[in-house]
Amino acid sequence: MKKRVLVVGGVAGGMTTAARVRRLDEDAEVIVFERGEHISFSNCCLPYHLSDDIPSSDMLVLMTPEIMRKRHNIDARVHHEVVRINREEKTIDVNNLLDDTTYTECYDKLVLSPGARARMLPIEGIDSVPVFALRNVADAKGIHDTVVDNDLKDIVVIGGGFIGLEAAENLKLRGCNVALCELLDQVLLTLDNDMVQTLHREIYDKGIDLHVGTYLAKVEDNKAFLSNGKVVPCELVVMAAGTLPESQLAEDAGLELTERKYIKVDQNYKTSDPDIYAIGDAIAVFHRLSGQFAPLQLAGPALKQARAVADHIYGIPTMNTGYIGSSAIRVFDLNAAATGLTCRALDQLGKTNYDYVYVIPKDSVGIMPSSENQFLKVIYEIPTGRILGAQAIGKGDVVKRVDVIAAMLKFSPTLEHLKDLELCYAPPFNTARDSVNFAGYVGLNLLHGVYRHVHVSDVRGLVESGAYIVDVREPAEYEKGHIITAVNVPLSQLRDRMDEIPKDRPVYLHCRSAQRSYNALLALQHKGWTNLYNIAGSFLGVSNYEYFLDQVTDREPIVTDYNFV
Ligand SMILES: Cc1cc2nc3c(=O)[nH]c(=O)nc-3n(C[C@H](O)[C@H](O)[C@H](O)COP(=O)(O)OP(=O)(O)OC[C@H]3O[C@@H](n4cnc5c(N)ncnc54)[C@H](O)[C@@H]3O)c2cc1C
Structure with missing residues (x-):
């Protein structure tokens, strides 16, 4: 008997599931319901339309319902929102958004790939300027055209995750003045605070007005009032303050959700109903390194899950090895x-x-x-x-x-x-x-305990506590910029000057990138010093770690000058 596979959501996970089902079964009836205007658009490329790297928003749309029908015999219905799942009857109610009529379709298997929606923060006065999320082609076109048509210059981006950063970068590249507010003390939580300071430096040096540990308190008279007391011009807001899973449909149907309302799935992406699968941004996946279930909102995992689901429907086993979370970004x-x-x-x-x-x-x-x-x-x-x-x-x-x-x-x-x-x-x-x-x-x-180290994030504390820091770079390098309390004993002179290095207190060594200081440390250790620490990342690391906060706060720098090369 012909299988009837219905799919909710017609972008990354949804269309991939439909296409794989077709490859596995020429006779299956496959219908995809997409609430929005487009199927199969490139979510990941949306920000690049803001700079005109991708000059036309049409280019973001990779596939149309007509092509899906002709090439793959898949019925993809845009402007059709699935509003209810009737599990007993194995049917769904669909609202045709064009004429506001509702109809019912039955399924053998139902696949949910509804994604996530932007968290829109209620901010005083925000409606006095255009406010956009960046989730679909309409959003990208909306931001782009509003900026271009009205010659807007002053943009505030809320949120320093991938989407906020990419939006900020691309708007800056098109010549806008961009202020970026991030509530946490750093952008991009996929990077640790020590690493991300290098990105903060790039964002700051490229002219984005970056405010970490800050939220947008209100908008009034084309001005954004930030929680840190700063006021910046604001003609348009991009809201990229995280997402919420599109799981209401699943919740209303009584499917099991996690505490944070992500859809629970088993190793085959089956929900608590054996005929309903869920994939993509709306589910919690198993993270093999933490051993926990949590969302992972990335395209690659959604596409792999789509294939696994289609395969499972047709009895092809897929080993679920769990997720590690791998991601990349370009920032200028x-x-x-x-x-x-x-x-x-x-x-x-x-x-x-x-x-x-x-x-x-x-x-x-x-x-x-x-x-x-x-x-x-x-x-x-x-x-x-x-x-x-x-x-x-x-x-x-x-x-x-x-x-x-x-x-x-x-x-x-x-x-x-x-x-x-x-x-x-x-x-x-x-x-x-x-x-x-x-x-x-x-x-x-x-x-193996060959040597010990400290991290760049420890160095300010070491300087402030008067720790003994030795810079083993050559004098010319030291003169260009050094840690304010560091003593210069170049590696090339160290063997003649070892007696200057104390044995009775911890000594912290560094050079440019920690290679020469490692050699210096070993030389001293071989001669009986037991109190030595290499500063991992050394002066390059310290310069990158310290720079951004030195620029945006009134703290005293711990270096006489920075070295970034
Ligand atoms: C701007 C941006 C940049 C990104 N960049 C990257 C990147 O560089 N690398 C990366 O790995 N990931 C990136 N992602 C994330 C990636 O796009 C998502 O993880 C992936 O698209 C998730 O697939 P999905 O099928 O779960 O959801 P989506 O692809 O978002 O598709 C969900 C679709 O379901 C529709 N829908 C929801 N409810 C219903 C309903 N009831 N009825 C009908 N339709 C419904 C929605 O309209 C939506 O179009 C980016 C995302 C965005 C928004």
């Missing part, structure tokens, strides 16, 4: 990527048995013209050395490094595996020992 000239758990997430899980490597190697051979610094953090478990997560930022191909670690993360890798990785090498691409190998060496040294 910097790329950033992350996979697995952050330190912040580990702290929230109550884990304390971890540490992390923070290295800043070159991303290709240093004398190559394309060579750039690469900020790489790898988090590992103590005592096993099991890798828990990684984050990287740089101008070059940092995504590749995080992807390598992401690929391993599904197989419970350790630092030893990282050290052993045999990766492609030629000078334009990387160094003979890739930065991920390098992170493995450093991590193993730390794990």
Whole structure:
């Protein structure tokens, strides 16, 4: 008998499910219901229309109902909202939004891929300016056309997650003045606070008025009043303050939800009703590293879940290996990527048995013209050395490094595996020992107690408490900029000046990127010093970590000048 598969939501997860069902069954009746105007648009490319990187909003639409009908015999109905699931009868009620009529369709299997909607914050006076979320083509076109048609210049973006950042970047690139308000003390929670300071620097230096730890209190007379007391001009607001799952339909149907109203699914993405599946932004997935169920609002997982669901409907098993969460973003000239758990997430899980490597190697051979610094953090478990997560930022191909670690993360890798990785090498691409190998060496040294380190986030405290800090760079480097309390004993002179280094108190060594200070530390250790710590990330790391807050607060810098090269 012909199967009848109905799908709610016609974008990432929904259309992928429909297409896979068609590939598996030429006879199935497949109907997709999409509330909006379009199916199969590229959510991820929406922000790039704001800068005209993608010049026409039509280009965002990848597939039309007509093509789906002709090529795949899939009935995709736009402007059709599913308003009720009648589980007993195995039917759904659909509202045709064009003529406001309601009709009923029956199903053998129902797949929910309704996504998430923007959290629209109620802010005093906000309706006095145009306010947009950025979730679909209409939103992208709405922001773009409103800005262009009215020659608007002053935009306030609320929220420093992926969507807020990408919106801010693209509006800035088109010449707008952009203020970005983020309630937390940092943008982008996929990166830890120490790593993200490098992105804060880029955002700030590229002219975005970035306010962290701040909310938009009210809008009046084209001015935005921020909770930090600042007032910025405001002609349009982009609301990117997080999302809420589109799970009302599921809730009304009595399907099980999590506390935060995400749809609960089993290992095959079946809801608490065996004939209803759910995928994408609306569900909670199993995170294999935290062992918890939580949302993961990314395109790749939605598409994989779509395939798994279609396969399950047709009896093809899929191993659900859980999720690690891998993501990337470009922010002006910097790329950033992350996979697995952050330190912040580990702290929230109550884990304390971890540490992390923070290295800043070159991303290709240093004398190559394309060579750039690469900020790489790898988090590992103590005592096993099991890798828990990684984050990287740089101008070059940092995504590749995080992807390598992401690929391993599904197989419970350790630092030893990282050290052993045999990766492609030629000078334009990387160094003979890739930065991920390098992170493995450093991590193993730390794990095996070869030396101890402190993090860039510790350095301000060290300076303020009068700790003994030794800068082992050459005098010319020191003169250009140094930690205000650091003593300069260059590595090249160290063996003649060892007696200047105290033995009776902790000594913190650094250089530019922690390589020379590691050598200095070992030389001293071999000669009997037992009180030494390397400053991971060294002066480059400290400069990047300190810069943004030095610019936007009235605190005293702990460096005489910064070094970013
Ligand atoms: C601006 C933006 C940028 C992004 N960038 C990235 C990125 O770079 N990388 C990445 O991995 N992910 C990115 N994402 C996230 C990614 O797009 C989502 O994770 C993915 O689209 C989720 O798929 P989904 O099918 O669950 O939801 P969606 O693709 O959002 O589709 C859900 C659809 O269901 C429809 N719908 C809801 N309820 C009903 C109903 N009752 N009846 C009919 N239709 C209904 C909605 O109108 C919506 O069109 C981005 C998202 C946005 C918005």
